[in-house]
Amino acid sequence: MVLQCDLVNVSISIYSSDGKLVRVLDIGSQLAGLYLLQNRAAYWDGNNDLGELVSGGVYFIILEAGDFIATRKMVIRK
Numbered sequence: 001m002v003l004q005c006d007l008v009n010v011s012i013s014i015y016s017s018d019g020k021l022v023r024v025l026d027i028g029s030q031l032a033g034l035y036l037l038q039n040r041a042a043y044w045d046g047n048n049d050l051g052e053l054v055s056g057g058v059y060f061i062i063l064e065a066g067d068f069i070a071t072r073k074m075v076i077r078k
Helices: none
Strands: 007-016 021-031 057-065 068-076
Touching: none
Parallel strands: none
Antiparallel strands: 007 021, 007 057, 057 068
């Protein structure tokens, strides 16, 4: 039995609690799977698109991978 794994385009969008887009991480084409190790995982440095450090608060993360879309809430404490 051969499993077919297609490459899908993956991106992560980060929004502030008032709905403003803070940053988009374009991960690129990836195979389906778990990316748990630090060298394979997506990383956000806490900066917005202008390179400024974001303030503490609630943010929403939208992960898009092909047809899959997931939204999660994140809290940054300072």
